[in-house]
Amino acid sequence: MSTLEAALAEWRSALGEANVLTEPEALAAAETTTFATTQRIPAILRPGSTAEVQACLRVAQAHRIPVYPVSGGRNWGYGSRVPARDGSVLMELARMNRVLAYDEKLAYLTVEPGVTFRQAYTWLKERGSPLFITTIGGSPEGSLIGNALERGDGRGPHSDIFNHVCAMEVVLPNGERVETGMARFPNAHAAPVYRWGLGPSLDGLFSQSSLGVVTRMTFWLVKKVPYLREFVFTVKEDAQLWELVDRLQQLALDGTLRNSFYFWNDVKALSVARQFPYEHTGGRTPLPSFMLEQLREDFGRWAVSGAISAQDEELGALLERRLATAMEGLARPLELGPRDADYESPFQGRPTDVNLAMAYWRKKNPMPAEPNPDRDKCGFIWCSVAVPFTGEQAREASAIATRVPRMFALEPNVALLALSPRCLYLVVALAYDREVPGEDERAMACYQSLQRELVQAGYYPMRLGLPGFSEELSSQDDSRALLKRLKEAVDPAGILAPGRYGF
Template structure:
């Protein structure tokens, strides 16, 4: 306590009174997620520059105070802005400048507070012909926080961390490094080459607690002239395997250049509507007869397939459509192709939207507000995202675990299969509940842990972790735990940075 008081004084001297917050409203917000947490927050620090981040960490290092960074703190479903362990929050939201933009070489360099909606508006204002991947999460989410979590989005650069370079990282001791060629003076290729000469360090700082990233470059993709939305429904879930086999073929050969998504009925219904409390008289999980009724009411099928074909010319778009139709037609008989012009100008462009946030209110008894604030509103929401090789057999095996298990805990299996790359899909499960219902917080966490355990035992491990499970409950077979401990001890000798987040 004495050390915290000393640290607060030192941080106030460095950042000014206004940027070291310890009022109850701020702290309450910082310790509330969309599921139960017990972590305490001593203060929220709001540095405005890399130099101030360095000063914050030097003080934390000297006084041994745990500090966890957030960029926008919108990691909803994985813990929002709550750290894995009690400590102080380093909120990087004030560092929200776009530092560099190059239309010709197609890149954007930003600070951690830059959000998806801000970056999108920046490109729009300049009439740019380039696009950034867009996520289905809150538009106020940060580019850097998302990339460091190895988030997924739409567009050709949807596997987001694959398309970044030039990280500036402040280490827990206050030292600062740049990854790639940018470490040298006047490096001309700092924003266009990932590695440079020597070991590549970028990956070390994603999904880890080894440094605070204060700058990152995102490679942008040219907006294609011709876009077509491809949609289809699967009335028979046994067709999922064959569909995924065919989608892999389209992905591998390059006809399909971005992630496809397969949503089950619960996922579609949770975005379109809410749990039918009246009709079910409070019974959960949704009884099969009501599931069928709700499907009919909302015009929803067991599974929905969507992806976008991009091509530089009408002739190439037509050829891609014919190819996709040929490959998919037997597995998805009712496939529709819609030109972007038919949907409205720019309708298929990567515009950040809050549309999907409605799903967090599925089990609430009042409608979602215009501006969702799920933590305030007591929405219960937990993600589990695991990696599944892109074959029909693997998908069927993983689904045979993920579909029945949530029902045993009283939750609908809300599922999405995301074709993030040609070889690997993410099976993303949402556990949705109402935190105001007694006992649900505990049941939802138990469901998450059981699902993670069952999928892991079958070899399908998470692609990303939330603070509901900050370290995987499986023992690696190799020497990685010792090597990672050595790295952590070397870079963070007092273990002050985000303790318990991915690494001890």
């Protein structure tokens, strides 16, 4: 009996036959993402509890078989479910989908990794909760915990999601279980409301890492406000945008804009509103500049969107006026959304899959009712870097993000996400059709070139997907050596997610 066969027998004993998958169709689907990959998955494990996760990892340790954990597997544009290294057994945590605790007064929700944004939204709505959990621009079926661990971004005042979580339960690669913050102490009443606990904080070690499998997390919720209005306005020229970035940064800093807000370039806005206009290009790509100019006549070069929230209408009207004043001379008129009390806004937790249309930008068929970019052969790669919140820095980084995709015959889909008053996320989406020969190679070459130029200019990734970086990112300190020692200490056999984030 081979090592893998022996491990599979033990996993089947621990999880049941139905939760250890080796069927070729299931493995092929898990090996597929929105860009070219070569990794092969020998099996899929589906534990249903923390104890079963522990059992899976103990078997993996005993047989020295690498295991790659995922929550919902909808990390589209960053790698979906595909492991970083070939031959890794996939461990899917979607069966662990329980809401474990909820407190309305203290505004928190504790969940397992299989709980999705849609599930959490529905759970709170069914109970008439006045609270909401920040939602994302990606799939409503994405995992709360998976997104938080990737330090993903959301809509609303808790847009930097990992900043608003605590009390994690983690299974280490050897099967040991640890809890972070106060949660490790018996009967600790403050465990779900105080992040740091006592002594060194461990939470950050388990985000964007391969040091443990998170099986529980507490999310801090936000209370809905009586006054919320979404806004959108457009900017005609790039030069106007950079001054507006500086003005809006001050409104974020003084609390006028307490929700996240977004700067979308013309291509990004178009790709959400419609698919590539093949009917006007004779089927050819990329989109000619003159045609882009025509298509963006309705809204300009950039679209800026967000939401104003306040405790009453008087304060809300004041905040609206402050925003309108900041726009003077730089933007087209401000458009405000409804004040209807029954309107459910994404800025108050309503999930939506509207933004998934971007992945179908160059596809010939429309986005289906139940989108799945992996299954539908969408080509899609995210490049995400951190940029200081100034007009000058935004201009410099955006210039690179606009120029490089054009060199590879791809439309520059660029956004600046304002998640805090001090830092912007610059996110670039490379969208193409995987069914067109040669496009996988072209898109990956573009991604690596884009990453390289941004790093050379001083803009480093805030999140990396499966493609990673073509070469090891150099550092000016000994942090990488420290992280390597930590990895060797908790995972000496290197069985947990080898290759993830370079380890």
